[in-house]
Amino acid sequence: MNLPDNAREALEAFTACPGWEQRARLLMQWGERLEPLSERNETDRVHGCESQVWLVGAAHDGRWHFRAASDARLISGLLAVLLARVNGLSAAELAALDITDWFTTLGLSRQLSPSRANGMNAVVQQMRRLSEAG
Known part of the structure; x- marks a missing residue:
């Protein structure tokens, strides 16, 4: 699997965790790494998530870079x-x-409730819409 450096780092960190408690703690630490979104506009909100999630994206030389924020750790x-x-x-x-395969590879899919899995799928769908329009 050809992974970006950050994805390889995530894979190594999460597969080294022996159980869900360690993964949950690591997830919250990763959440603190998110680049802040200075403005949270309704147009950037992802619908289909129980928690509030905002997503923005831009292409640079044909490569996409997204930033996201949520009110839930x-x-x-x-x-x-x-x-x-x-x-x-x-x-x-x-x-x-x-994306399901990615969360499975990280050892996170079994702990994703149906609503969280639906929310992550909604985020990915919005990313795809942005990239198709962009």
Whole structure:
């Protein structure tokens, strides 16, 4: 699997955790790494998430860079490991990405409640819409 550096770092960190408690703590630490969003506009809000999530994205030389924020610490962590995997991808790579496989590889999928999984899928769908429009 050809991974961006941040995604490789996430993979190494999460696979080294022996259990869910350690992964949850690590997720919250990753959430603190999110680049802050100075403005949280309704147009940037991701619908389909129980928690409030905002997403912005821009392409540079055909590669996408996203920033996201949430009002929930665990969701912020999930967003951080998602961004680690998707930032730097082209629109075509983003369209082909299996995000469920990414969370499974990190050992996080079993602990994703259906509402959290739906929320992460809503974030990925919004990323894809932005990249197709961009």
